[in-house]
Amino acid sequence: MSKVTVVGAGNVGATCANVIATREIADELVLLDIKEGVSEGKMLDIFQTATLMDFDTKLTGVTNDYAATANSDVVVVTSGMPRKPGMTREELIGVNAGIVASVVGNILKYSPKAIIVMISNPMDTMTYLALKKTGLPKNQLFGMGGALDSARFKCYLSKALNANSNEIEGMVIGGHGDTTMIPLYSKASYKGMPVTELLSKEEVEKVVADTMVGGATLTKLLGTSAWYAPGAAGAYVVESIIRDQKKVVPCCAYLEGEYGQQDICIGVPVVLGKNGVEKVLELNLNADEKALFEKSAEAVRKTNAILKEIKAL
Numbered sequence: 687m688s689k690v691t692v693v694g695a696g697n698v699g700a701t702c703a704n705v706i707a708t709r710e711i712a713d714e715l716v717l718l719d720i721k722e723g724v725s726e727g728k729m730l731d732i733f734q735t736a737t738l739m740d741f742d743t744k745l746t747g748v749t750n751d752y753a754a755t756a757n758s759d760v761v762v763v764t765s766g767m768p769r770k771p772g773m774t775r776e777e778l779i780g781v782n783a784g785i786v787a788s789v790v791g792n793i794l795k796y797s798p799k800a801i802i803v804m805i806s807n808p809m810d811t812m813t814y815l816a817l818k819k820t821g822l823p824k825n826q827l828f829g830m831g832g833a834l835d836s837a838r839f840k841c842y843l844s845k846a847l848n849a850n851s852n853e854i855e856g857m858v859i860g861g862h863g864d865t866t867m868i869p870l871y872s873k874a875s876y877k878g879m880p881v882t883e884l885l886s887k888e889e890v891e892k893v894v895a896d897t898m899v900g901g902a903t904l905t906k907l908l909g910t911s912a913w914y915a916p917g918a919a920g921a922y923v924v925e926s927i928i929r930d931q932k933k934v935v936p937c938c939a940y941l942e943g944e945y946g947q948q949d950i951c952i953g954v955p956v957v958l959g960k961n962g963v964e965k966v967l968e969l970n971l972n973a974d975e976k977a978l979f980e981k982s983a984e985a986v987r988k989t990n991a992i993l994k995e996i997k998a999l
C-alpha cells in the first residue's frame with residue numbers, strides 16, 4: 687500500500703493531487719491545507735470524478751490535521767505564496783520560508799521516513815532551507831523544478847521543429863529561476879538528431895529564452911503562476927519514487943562536490959527511485975555550459991544567503 691500527501695491545496699497542490707489520483711499513482715492520497723474546508727472540498731470534487739475517469743485511489747482532504755498524513759511514503763510541499771506578474775520567484779522568500787519550515791517539521795512528526803518533494807518557491811532555496819532545518823539525508827529531500835522546465839523546453843522545441851513533443855529529448859539544469867535555468871540545447875535531440883542541426887542558431891536561442899521565462903510568461907497571462915504543468919511535473923516525480931521507476935529527471939539536489947559545487951541545492955539530473963534521489967548523474971558539460979552552471983550556482987547561493995539575513999536559518 688502506498689500513501690502520498692500533498693501539502694497546499696491551491697492551484698499546484700490540487701492539480702498534483704488530481705493527477706496522482708486519476709493516474710492511480712498511489713493507493714492512498716491525502717491533501718492538506720490551512721484554509722478551513724478547502725482540501726476537504728477539493729478531494730470530494732476529485733472523488734466525484736472517479737466513476738467518470740475510472741480510478742479508485744482512496745482520497746482524504748484535511749484542514750491542518752497532520753495525523754491524517756501519518757506514514758506517507760512521499761510528501762509534496764506546495765504550500766506558500768505564488769508570484770504575481772512582474773515579480774521574481776526570489777521575492778517570495780520572506781513569506782514562504784516560514785511556511786516551508788513549519789510544514790516540513792509537521793510532516794516529519796508523522797512520517798519520519800517520507801521522501802519530501804519541495805515545490806514552493808523560490809524552490810532551490812526552499813529545498814536548501816528544508817534540508818538544513820531537518821538535517822535529513824540528501825536522498826530524502828529534494829526539489830521539483832527541472833521536470834517542469836524540461837517539459838517546457840520540449841514544448842518550445844516541438845513548436846519550433848513542428849514535431850511531436852514526446853519524440854524530443856531535452857533537459858534543463860541549474861536553478862529554477864528566470865535567469866538561472868540552463869536549457870541544454872547542445873544535448874537536445876529529435877529522434878536522435880541534434881536539434882542544433884535542425885534549427886538555426888536564432889531559432890535555438892529563442893527556444894532557450896522562451897524556456898527560461900516560461901513561468902513568467904504564464905504568470906503574466908494568468909495573473910498568478912501556472913499550475914497544470916507544475917502539478918503534473920510534481921506527480922511525475924512522485925510516480926518515479928512510488929513505482930521505483932529509476933527515471934532520470936533533473937531535480938534540485940544537494941551537491942557535495944558534483945559539478946564542482948558544495949553545500950547547495952540546484953538542478954542536476956538524478957535517478958529517482960523508492961529511496962528518492964538515488965544517484966546524481968554528472969553530465970559532460972561543455973565550457974559554456976560549465977560557466978553557465980557556475981553563474982547559476984552563484985545566483986542560487988545569493989538567494990540562500992538571504993535565509994540568514996531574515997533569520998530563517
Ligand SMILES: NC(=O)c1ccc[n+]([C@@H]2O[C@H](COP(=O)([O-])OP(=O)(O)OC[C@H]3O[C@@H](n4cnc5c(N)ncnc54)[C@H](O)[C@@H]3O)[C@@H](O)[C@H]2O)c1
Nearest residue numbers: 694696697698719720765766767768805806807809830916
Ligand atoms: N517548483 C516549481 O516548479 C513550481 C511551479 C509552480 C508553482 N510553484 C510554487 O508553488 C507554490 C504554490 O503555488 P500555487 O499556485 O498552488 O499557490 P496557491 O496560492 O494557489 O496555493 C497555495 C496554498 O498553500 C496554502 N498554504 C499556505 N500556508 C500553508 C501552511 N502553512 N500549511 C498548509 N497550506 C498552506 C494556501 O492556503 C493555499 O491554498 C508557490 O510558492 C509557487 O511559486 C513552484
Ligand SMILES: O=C(O)C[C@H](O)C(=O)O
Nearest residue numbers: 769775901902911912916
Ligand atoms: O513561475 C512561477 O513563479 C511558478 C513556477 O516556478 C513555474 O515555473 O511555473
